[in-house]
Amino acid sequence: MDWPARAVWPPLDSAARVRRFPLGTVAHSCASRRPWWGEQMLPDGAVERVQEVCAAIGKACEDAGVAQWDVLGEQSYGLDLNLEAGRITMVGAGGEGGFGVRVVDDGRFGFARLVDPSGAERAVDQAMSILRQSPQISGFELPAVAETAPLPSAFHADVAHLKAEDLMDRADAMLAHVASVSPEAVVTGGGLGASATAAAFLSSEGIERASSSTSMGAGVQVTIDVDGQLTSGWEGASSDDLLPEVPDCVDLAVTWAECTRDPIKVDPVDGPQDVVFSEGAFGSLFGMIVGSAINGPRMARQESLWSGRIGKQVMASHLSLVDDGRLAGGARTASIDGDGVPTETRMLVESGRLEQVNWSVRDAAKAMADGQVEHAQSTGSAIRSIDGPPSTGTRDLVLTSSQRRPTPDELVAQMDDGWMVHSIMGAHTANPTSGDFSVTTSSVLRVVDGEVQGAIRQAGVTGNLADALSGHVVLGSPNQRDGRTGRHLHLADVLFSGTIGVNPA
Template sequence: MAKINTDKLFPENSISIEEIKSNIEKALALSEKLGASDAEIVFSINESTGIQFKKDIIETAKQSLNAGYGIRAAVNGAVGFSGTNVMSELENTLRTAVASAKVMEADPFFKNFPEKAAYKEVGGLFDDKIVEMSLDECIECAADMISGVKSVENMIPTSGGFSRSVSYFMIMNTGGLSAQKKGTAVSGFADVTTQSGEVSTAYDYDVSRKKDIDFAAIGQNAADLAKKSLKGIAVGAEKMPVIFHPFSFADILENTLVPSVDADSVQKERSGLAGRLGEEIAHSDLSIIDDGTLNGGISSGAFDDEGTPTQKTRVIENGFLTSYLYDSYTAGKDTVKSTGNGYRYSYSSVPGVDFSNFIIDFPQSDIIAETKRGIYVNTVIGAHTANEISGDFSIEGRNAFLIENGEISKPVKSVMISGNIFEMLKNIDGAGKDVRSVGGVVTPSVRISEMSVIGE
C-alpha cells in the first residue's frame, strides 16, 4: 500500500516535498517579473483507499492519489486563478493565472493574500493508525458494517463502503506566508433494505479523524431504523411539533442558514440575513458557533485554505445574530478580519467562504418525553431544493415516527414538511442529549414547536 511519506511523495517520479517547496518558491519569484503584485500557490495531495460493497458482497477496492497546484495571482487587485495536476506545468499555470488577472478590471477591495501568522496547533486531526492501515484492515471495516446490518433479522445492505484518506496541504504566498498541514480521516456508510416482504430502507454513516469508528454499529443502526420503520401509518395534514434528528437538522441548516451567514452572499445581497447583524433572529437560548479549532473536528485545522488562522466565531449568541463568516477577500471588503473561513473544494478550485464546524448549542432535555404529540424525523430528502435566500423549504421526511404521550409510538409513511429556517430558529423549543457531528455540523436533535406536516 502506498503511504504518505513526506520525503518521497511520488516514488515513481521521485519528487519530494522539498522539491515541491523549492519549485513553488521559484514560481513565486517569477510571478513578480510577470507583473503580479501578489501571488499564492497551494499544493495538495490526497491518498485514499475505498472499499465498496453491494448487497452483502465486498466488490471493489479503490486506491487513489490526487495531487495538484492551485495558483492565485493579483494584478491591480484583480485575481486570476489557474490549477493543474501536471507537476511539470507549474510555471505555465502561473503564467495563465497572471494573464487572466491582467484581463480583469482593478479591484480596490482586494488588499492582499493573508499575511504570515502564528498558528495554534489543533489536536486530534492526524492518526498514524489510519496512515498505516493495510488493505485487509480496510476490508475488515467494510465486513463489520455488513455483519452489523445482517445481525438484524430480514435486513440486508443495498450498498455502502469504507474509506480512509491521508491528506497534506501546503500554501505559500509572496507576502511571506508559508504553512503546511496534514490530516487523516476514516468513514463508513451503509444503506440497507428489507430482504423480503414490505420494502423499508434506511442509512447511517460516521466519519472521524481517528481510527475509532464502530463500523458494526453503523450497519446495525441503519438496519434497526429500517426495521422500526416498517408498517408505517399515514398522517393527515396537521400543524404539530417536529423533532429533527441531527441528520435531518444538519441537512436543513447546511442548505439554508449556512449560505445566509456567508459574507459573500451577504455582500451580494443574496442572504435573508443581510443587514441584520445585532438583530434577535432566534430563540434566546440558541447559540451557534463556527469553530475551526475544534479538537478532532471534521473541518478543523490550524489555518484555513488561505493560510488564515482558524478561530471560534460566534454566529448566533443567545438568539442574536453576532457575526457572518469571512474569507480574506470578503473581510477586506467589510474592513474586518477574516474569520478563517476561506476553503477550497480542491486545489483546482477558487477558494470561497464556507463553514468549518458548526456547533449548535441549546439547553438539552428529554425532548421526546416532553412531547405530547408530534413527529420525529430521522432524515429528509430534498433539503438542497430550499430557497436559500428566503429560507423557505418543502422537504420529504424519511424514517419518521409519530410521538404520542412522550413516546415514539408508530412509524409514519412519508411526510412532507414545509417551513422556513428563520421561523424555525425562533420556534426551537427543545434539544435532545444526542449531540453528534454530521459532516461538520455538531448538533443534538432539535424540536420545533409547530410546523406544517402533510401525510400521503
C-alpha cells in the same frame, strides 16, 4: 509544523465517505498484496515534495514579475472499498492531487490549476492572462504573515498503516454484524475508505504552512425486502482517527430499516405540529439556510435570511452559534484559512442575537469597493481547494443551548401529538433568503402522548427555519456517536413545537 491540522478545504461530500481513488483497483482475491506505496499510505517525504513544488511555482511567479501570489498543494493516497448486495464488490487503491496558484496585482486576480510540476510556467501564464481580464477591486491584496497558535496533528498512524485486507476485514465484520442483529437485513450499499494527505501552502507575503493528515469514513445502507415491503436505512460516519471495527452507524441504519416497516395509516393533520428532527435531518436544512445566512457577501447583497439584522434577535434566546476554526477533531479545523489568515473561534450568534458574519479577503474588499458595506475584513473564513480560488465559507459550526439538553428519547416523550423525522429529501430546494422549505421524508414516525405509534410511508414536511429557530425549540443532548456524522456541522436532535407542518402522503 501544525498547518493544516487536517485537509483545510475538505470536499463537500457525504460524511460517510472519504475521497475516491480511481487510479488503481484491486480484486478481492489479490487484495493482500503489499500496497504500491509501501508500509503506509503516505510515502516518506511526501510533504516535503509538495512543499518543493509549491516553491517552484512560487519561483515561476517571481520570474514572471507577479506582484503577489499564493499556492496550495495537496497529494492524497488511499483505499476505497464498496459494499453492494451483501458483499464486497470492489477495493480500490490510488492517489490524487495537484496545485492551485492565485496571482494578484493591483486589485485583480487570476487562478490556474496544475497537476504536473513541469507546467508551472504555463500555469502562471494562464493565471496572469485571466488576471488581465478580471475586474479591479480597490483594496484587494493578499494578507501579510501573522502569528498562529499550533494545533494538534490530524495525522494518525493507525489510519495511515491500514491496508486493503484491513478494510476487507472491517467490511466483513460490518456485514456479519448486520446479519446477526437482523437476519432479514442486507447491506445493499455503502463502503469504507481511508486516506492520507500531504498539504502545503506558500505565499509571496511569507506565509508558509505544511503538514499531513488522515481521514477514515464508513457508510452503510441496510435494506429489508420481505413480504412485499422494502425499507432501508442509510447512516455514515467519518473521522481523522481510526473508527471502531463496527461503527455505531451500522446499528442505526438497521434500526431505521426495521422501525419503518409495517406502516400505519393516519389522518391528515392541519397546521403546524410538534416535530423532532434527527441531527441529520436538521443538519440538511441548517447547512443550506443558516450556512448561507452567516455569509458576509450574501448579507451585503441582501440575499441572506438575516440581512440587516446584526445586533438583533434571530434565534431563541437560549441558542448560540459558534464558527470554530480550531475545534478539536473538527472537519475544517486549521491554523489558517484558504487566504492564509489565522482562524479563530468566533461567536456568530450569542443568546439568540446575531453578532457577526463571515468574510474572506477578496469578498470583504469587493463588498466595500461596491459600496455594499461601510467596513468588512477577513474573519479567517475562506474556504479553498486546489481546484479554485478562496471564497467565504464556514469552519466548524457548533450550535449550543443554555437550557438543559434532553436525550433523544426525552425529546420524543415531550410531544403529546407529533412526529419524529429522521432524514429528508430535497433540502437543496430550501430558500436560503426566506428560510422557507418544503421537503419529503420516508423515515418518519408518528408520536402520540410521548410514545411512537409507528411509521408512515411518506410525508411532506414544510416550514420556515427562521421561524422555527426563533419559536419554541428544544436542542437535544450532544451527539455521542462514533466519529463525525454531520461533516462540519455539530448540532443535535431538535424539537420544534408549533412551527413545522407534516403532511402524510
